[in-house]
Amino acid sequence: MICVVATTGPDGFTIVDKPQGLTSHDVVARMRRLAGTRKVGHAGTLDPMATGVLVIGLGRATRLLGYISGQDKAYTATIRLGVRTVTDDAEGEVTETCSTVDVGAEAIRSGLSSLTGDIEQVPSSVSAIKVDGRRAYSRVRAGEEFTLPPRPVTVSALDLLAVRRPTSELIDLDVTVECTTGTYVRALARDLGDALAVGGHLTALRRTRVGGFSIEQARTLEELAAAPVTHDLAAAVRHSLAGLSVDVGTARALRHGQRVAALGLPGIYGVFDPQGAAVALVEDLDGQTRTVVGFG
Numbered sequence: 001m002i003c004v005v006a007t008t009g010p011d012g013f014t015i016v017d018k019p020q021g022l023t024s025h026d027v028v029a030r031m032r033r034l035a036g037t038r039k040v041g042h043a044g045t046l047d048p049m050a051t052g053v054l055v056i057g058l059g060r061a062t063r064l065l066g067y068i069s070g071q072d073k074a075y076t077a078t079i080r081l082g083v084r085t086v087t088d089d090a091e092g093e094v095t096e097t098c099s100t101v102d103v104g105a106e107a108i109r110s111g112l113s114s115l116t117g118d119i120e121q122v123p124s125s126v127s128a129i130k131v132d133g134r135r136a137y138s139r140v141r142a143g144e145e146f147t148l149p150p151r152p153v154t155v156s157a158l159d160l161l162a163v164r165r166p167t168s169e170l171i172d173l174d175v176t177v178e179c180t181t182g183t184y185v186r187a188l189a190r191d192l193g194d195a196l197a198v199g200g201h202l203t204a205l206r207r208t209r210v211g212g213f214s215i216e217q218a219r220t221l222e223e224l225a226a227a228p229v230t231h232d233l234a235a236a237v238r239h240s241l242a243g244l245s246v247d248v249g250t251a252r253a254l255r256h257g258q259r260v261a262a263l264g265l266p267g268i269y270g271v272f273d274p275q276g277a278a279v280a281l282v283e284d285l286d287g288q289t290r291t292v293v294g295f296g
Contacts, residue, residue: 011059012229013236017218018054031056035228043068052207053218061236063293071211074178079189081171084199088124088186098198100171111195116158120150123184153183212239234278243270251279259288
Protein backbone atom coordinates (compact mmCIF):
# COMPACT_ATOMS: atom_id res chain seq x y z
CA MET A 1 0.00 0.00 0.00
CA ILE A 2 1.21 3.51 -0.81
CA CYS A 3 0.09 6.54 1.15
CA VAL A 4 0.75 10.10 -0.05
CA VAL A 5 -0.33 13.20 1.80
CA ALA A 6 -0.62 16.27 -0.31
CA THR A 7 3.35 22.05 -1.14
CA THR A 8 6.78 22.62 -1.80
CA GLY A 9 9.68 21.36 0.27
CA PRO A 10 12.59 18.92 0.13
CA ASP A 11 12.73 16.18 -2.51
CA GLY A 12 14.13 12.78 -1.69
CA PHE A 13 13.85 9.63 0.37
CA THR A 14 14.13 9.12 4.09
CA ILE A 15 14.72 5.56 5.25
CA VAL A 16 13.13 5.34 8.68
CA ASP A 17 13.78 2.65 11.26
CA LYS A 18 10.16 2.50 12.38
CA PRO A 19 9.74 1.92 16.12
CA GLN A 20 7.26 -0.51 17.58
CA GLY A 21 3.87 0.93 18.46
CA LEU A 22 3.60 3.50 15.67
CA THR A 23 1.60 3.02 12.49
CA SER A 24 3.10 3.86 9.11
CA HIS A 25 0.69 6.83 8.98
CA ASP A 26 2.07 8.03 12.35
CA VAL A 27 5.58 8.06 10.81
CA VAL A 28 4.31 10.00 7.78
CA ALA A 29 2.83 12.60 10.15
CA ARG A 30 6.13 12.89 12.06
CA MET A 31 8.12 13.28 8.83
CA ARG A 32 5.69 15.90 7.54
CA ARG A 33 6.52 18.04 10.58
CA LEU A 34 10.27 17.34 10.51
CA ALA A 35 10.64 18.12 6.79
CA GLY A 36 8.21 21.04 6.76
CA THR A 37 6.15 19.72 3.87
CA ARG A 38 2.81 18.03 3.44
CA LYS A 39 3.87 16.08 0.35
CA VAL A 40 5.00 12.92 2.13
CA GLY A 41 4.26 9.26 1.48
CA HIS A 42 5.45 5.77 2.34
CA ALA A 43 6.03 2.59 0.35
CA GLY A 44 4.91 -0.59 2.05
CA THR A 45 2.90 -0.47 5.26
CA LEU A 46 4.28 -1.92 8.49
CA ASP A 47 1.93 -3.01 11.27
CA PRO A 48 2.28 -1.20 14.63
CA MET A 49 4.01 -4.22 16.22
CA ALA A 50 6.62 -4.35 13.42
CA THR A 51 9.87 -2.37 13.29
CA GLY A 52 12.44 -1.63 10.65
CA VAL A 53 12.74 -0.23 7.14
CA LEU A 54 9.99 2.18 6.10
CA VAL A 55 10.78 4.08 2.91
CA ILE A 56 9.44 7.63 3.09
CA GLY A 57 9.19 9.85 0.00
CA LEU A 58 9.28 13.64 0.22
CA GLY A 59 8.21 16.11 -2.47
CA ARG A 60 8.80 14.94 -6.03
CA ALA A 61 10.26 11.66 -4.76
CA THR A 62 6.75 10.52 -3.81
CA ARG A 63 6.38 9.77 -7.54
CA LEU A 64 8.84 6.91 -7.05
CA LEU A 65 6.94 5.17 -4.27
CA GLY A 66 4.84 2.99 -6.54
CA TYR A 67 8.02 1.51 -8.00
CA ILE A 68 9.47 0.83 -4.56
CA SER A 69 6.41 -0.77 -2.98
CA GLY A 70 6.40 -3.57 -5.54
CA GLN A 71 10.00 -4.64 -4.91
CA ASP A 72 11.09 -7.64 -2.86
CA LYS A 73 11.40 -7.34 0.90
CA ALA A 74 13.37 -9.03 3.68
CA TYR A 75 12.56 -9.58 7.36
CA THR A 76 13.70 -11.14 10.59
CA ALA A 77 10.86 -12.63 12.60
CA THR A 78 9.99 -14.76 15.60
CA ILE A 79 7.32 -17.45 15.24
CA ARG A 80 5.75 -18.94 18.36
CA LEU A 81 4.45 -22.49 17.97
CA GLY A 82 1.72 -23.75 20.28
CA VAL A 83 -0.63 -20.74 20.24
CA ARG A 84 -3.16 -19.58 17.65
CA THR A 85 -4.49 -16.01 17.65
CA VAL A 86 -7.30 -14.32 15.74
CA THR A 87 -4.84 -11.96 14.03
CA ASP A 88 -2.01 -14.50 13.49
CA ASP A 89 0.24 -12.23 15.58
CA ALA A 90 0.83 -11.32 19.22
CA GLU A 91 -1.68 -8.45 19.18
CA GLY A 92 -4.70 -10.71 18.67
CA GLU A 93 -6.84 -12.67 21.08
CA VAL A 94 -5.64 -16.22 21.73
CA THR A 95 -8.06 -18.75 20.21
CA GLU A 96 -6.27 -22.03 20.97
CA THR A 97 -3.21 -23.42 22.74
CA CYS A 98 -1.50 -26.75 22.14
CA SER A 99 1.53 -28.56 23.51
CA THR A 100 4.60 -28.67 21.26
CA VAL A 101 6.45 -31.39 23.18
CA ASP A 102 6.17 -33.78 20.22
CA VAL A 103 7.38 -31.29 17.60
CA GLY A 104 10.89 -32.20 16.51
CA ALA A 105 13.61 -30.35 14.65
CA GLU A 106 13.13 -32.34 11.44
CA ALA A 107 9.41 -31.54 11.35
CA ILE A 108 10.18 -27.83 11.79
CA ARG A 109 12.73 -27.85 8.96
CA SER A 110 10.30 -29.71 6.70
CA GLY A 111 7.51 -27.26 7.54
CA LEU A 112 9.68 -24.26 6.71
CA SER A 113 10.79 -25.87 3.47
CA SER A 114 7.16 -26.41 2.39
CA LEU A 115 6.55 -22.66 2.71
CA THR A 116 9.52 -21.74 0.51
CA GLY A 117 9.36 -21.05 -3.23
CA ASP A 118 6.28 -20.21 -5.27
CA ILE A 119 3.31 -20.81 -2.97
CA GLU A 120 -0.39 -20.00 -2.73
CA GLN A 121 -0.93 -18.00 0.46
CA VAL A 122 -4.21 -17.14 2.17
CA PRO A 123 -3.74 -13.63 3.61
CA SER A 124 -4.52 -12.97 7.26
CA SER A 125 -8.19 -12.18 7.81
CA VAL A 126 -7.19 -8.91 9.50
CA SER A 127 -5.27 -7.66 6.46
CA ALA A 128 -6.10 -4.46 4.56
CA ILE A 129 -7.33 -6.44 1.54
CA LYS A 130 -10.77 -5.32 0.42
CA VAL A 131 -13.69 -7.77 0.38
CA ASP A 132 -16.75 -6.41 -1.42
CA GLY A 133 -15.42 -2.89 -1.00
CA ARG A 134 -14.59 -3.18 2.73
CA ARG A 135 -11.25 -3.86 4.39
CA ALA A 136 -10.95 -7.41 5.69
CA TYR A 137 -9.98 -6.21 9.17
CA SER A 138 -13.19 -4.13 9.35
CA ARG A 139 -15.25 -7.21 8.64
CA VAL A 140 -13.41 -9.18 11.33
CA ARG A 141 -14.01 -6.41 13.89
CA ALA A 142 -17.69 -6.48 12.95
CA GLY A 143 -17.82 -10.17 13.83
CA GLU A 144 -18.11 -11.47 10.26
CA GLU A 145 -16.60 -14.81 9.32
CA PHE A 146 -15.06 -15.32 5.88
CA THR A 147 -12.02 -16.75 4.14
CA LEU A 148 -9.87 -14.73 1.77
CA PRO A 149 -8.89 -16.48 -1.47
CA PRO A 150 -5.26 -17.62 -1.79
CA ARG A 151 -2.80 -15.50 -3.75
CA PRO A 152 0.45 -16.50 -5.45
CA VAL A 153 3.56 -15.22 -3.66
CA THR A 154 7.21 -16.19 -3.72
CA VAL A 155 9.24 -16.86 -0.59
CA SER A 156 12.78 -17.01 -1.92
CA ALA A 157 14.28 -17.75 1.51
CA LEU A 158 12.86 -18.85 4.87
CA ASP A 159 15.86 -19.70 7.01
CA LEU A 160 15.94 -20.88 10.61
CA LEU A 161 18.32 -18.95 12.87
CA ALA A 162 17.49 -20.33 16.32
CA VAL A 163 15.08 -22.57 18.22
CA ARG A 164 14.14 -21.64 21.78
CA ARG A 165 11.68 -22.98 24.38
CA PRO A 166 10.28 -20.13 26.50
CA THR A 167 8.23 -22.79 28.36
CA SER A 168 8.01 -26.57 28.18
CA GLU A 169 4.85 -26.23 26.06
CA LEU A 170 5.97 -23.61 23.53
CA ILE A 171 8.62 -23.22 20.85
CA ASP A 172 9.98 -19.93 19.49
CA LEU A 173 11.66 -19.90 16.09
CA ASP A 174 13.86 -17.02 14.95
CA VAL A 175 13.83 -16.88 11.15
CA THR A 176 14.82 -14.70 8.23
CA VAL A 177 12.46 -14.20 5.29
CA GLU A 178 13.01 -12.92 1.77
CA CYS A 179 9.84 -12.61 -0.27
CA THR A 180 7.86 -10.82 -2.93
CA THR A 181 5.61 -7.92 -2.10
CA GLY A 182 2.20 -9.00 -0.84
CA THR A 183 3.58 -11.84 1.28
CA TYR A 184 2.23 -11.91 4.84
CA VAL A 185 4.89 -13.11 7.28
CA ARG A 186 2.26 -13.65 9.96
CA ALA A 187 0.46 -15.96 7.53
CA LEU A 188 3.69 -17.95 7.21
CA ALA A 189 3.68 -18.29 11.01
CA ARG A 190 0.03 -19.39 10.96
CA ASP A 191 0.58 -21.90 8.17
CA LEU A 192 3.69 -23.39 9.78
CA GLY A 193 1.75 -23.89 13.02
CA ASP A 194 -1.12 -25.50 11.12
CA ALA A 195 1.23 -27.83 9.24
CA LEU A 196 2.69 -28.97 12.57
CA ALA A 197 -0.84 -29.30 14.08
CA VAL A 198 0.02 -27.09 17.06
CA GLY A 199 -0.90 -23.62 15.83
CA GLY A 200 1.42 -20.67 15.45
CA HIS A 201 1.59 -16.90 15.37
CA LEU A 202 4.09 -14.09 14.91
CA THR A 203 5.55 -12.47 18.04
CA ALA A 204 8.15 -10.16 16.46
CA LEU A 205 8.78 -8.73 13.00
CA ARG A 206 11.58 -6.48 11.76
CA ARG A 207 11.84 -5.44 8.11
CA THR A 208 15.48 -5.36 7.09
CA ARG A 209 15.20 -4.46 3.40
CA VAL A 210 12.85 -2.95 0.82
CA GLY A 211 14.28 -3.29 -2.68
CA GLY A 212 17.72 -1.68 -2.57
CA PHE A 213 17.19 0.05 0.80
CA SER A 214 18.51 -1.80 3.85
CA ILE A 215 18.30 -1.45 7.60
CA GLU A 216 21.91 -0.17 7.61
CA GLN A 217 20.67 2.95 5.79
CA ALA A 218 17.73 3.50 8.16
CA ARG A 219 17.64 6.20 10.83
CA THR A 220 15.47 6.62 13.90
CA LEU A 221 12.96 9.46 14.05
CA GLU A 222 15.15 11.11 16.68
CA GLU A 223 18.18 11.01 14.37
CA LEU A 224 16.12 12.34 11.46
CA ALA A 225 15.05 15.41 13.42
CA ALA A 226 18.44 16.92 12.51
CA ALA A 227 18.46 15.85 8.82
CA PRO A 228 15.13 14.56 7.50
CA VAL A 229 16.35 13.64 3.98
CA THR A 230 18.80 10.74 3.76
CA HIS A 231 18.78 10.38 -0.05
CA ASP A 232 18.25 13.35 -2.40
CA LEU A 233 16.07 12.89 -5.48
CA ALA A 234 18.88 11.64 -7.73
CA ALA A 235 20.14 9.20 -5.08
CA ALA A 236 16.60 7.96 -4.50
CA VAL A 237 16.23 7.18 -8.21
CA ARG A 238 19.64 5.50 -8.39
CA HIS A 239 18.85 3.28 -5.39
CA SER A 240 15.44 2.39 -6.76
CA LEU A 241 15.97 1.53 -10.42
CA ALA A 242 18.56 1.02 -13.12
CA GLY A 243 19.63 4.25 -14.82
CA LEU A 244 21.88 6.01 -17.25
CA SER A 245 23.20 9.51 -17.97
CA VAL A 246 22.29 11.33 -21.19
CA ASP A 247 23.47 14.45 -23.00
CA VAL A 248 21.96 17.91 -22.53
CA GLY A 249 19.71 17.71 -25.59
CA THR A 250 18.24 14.33 -24.66
CA ALA A 251 17.70 15.45 -21.07
CA ARG A 252 15.90 18.57 -22.27
CA ALA A 253 13.63 16.59 -24.58
CA LEU A 254 12.68 14.06 -21.89
CA ARG A 255 12.06 16.83 -19.37
CA HIS A 256 9.50 18.25 -21.80
CA GLY A 257 7.83 14.88 -22.30
CA GLN A 258 9.21 14.39 -25.81
CA ARG A 259 10.20 10.98 -27.14
CA VAL A 260 13.76 10.18 -28.21
CA ALA A 261 15.41 7.21 -29.91
CA ALA A 262 15.43 4.17 -27.62
CA LEU A 263 18.19 4.39 -25.01
CA GLY A 264 18.33 0.63 -24.62
CA LEU A 265 17.60 -0.39 -21.02
CA PRO A 266 14.83 -2.89 -20.18
CA GLY A 267 11.79 -1.98 -18.09
CA ILE A 268 11.36 1.37 -16.40
CA TYR A 269 14.61 3.13 -15.54
CA GLY A 270 15.99 6.49 -14.46
CA VAL A 271 17.66 9.09 -16.67
CA PHE A 272 20.14 11.70 -15.41
CA ASP A 273 21.53 14.84 -17.02
CA PRO A 274 25.31 15.47 -17.33
CA GLN A 275 25.35 17.13 -13.89
CA GLY A 276 23.79 14.03 -12.30
CA ALA A 277 20.34 15.49 -11.66
CA ALA A 278 17.36 13.16 -12.06
CA VAL A 279 15.46 13.98 -15.25
CA ALA A 280 12.72 11.36 -15.44
CA LEU A 281 11.71 7.73 -15.22
CA VAL A 282 11.44 6.39 -18.76
CA GLU A 283 10.55 3.27 -20.72
CA ASP A 284 11.53 2.06 -24.19
CA LEU A 285 8.61 1.24 -26.45
CA ASP A 286 8.48 0.67 -30.21
CA GLY A 287 12.03 1.92 -30.72
CA GLN A 288 11.57 5.09 -28.69
CA THR A 289 12.14 6.17 -25.09
CA ARG A 290 9.14 7.86 -23.48
CA THR A 291 8.84 9.66 -20.17
CA VAL A 292 6.80 7.75 -17.57
CA VAL A 293 7.41 10.09 -14.62
CA GLY A 294 8.98 13.52 -15.10
CA PHE A 295 10.83 15.47 -12.43
CA GLY A 296 10.66 18.89 -14.12
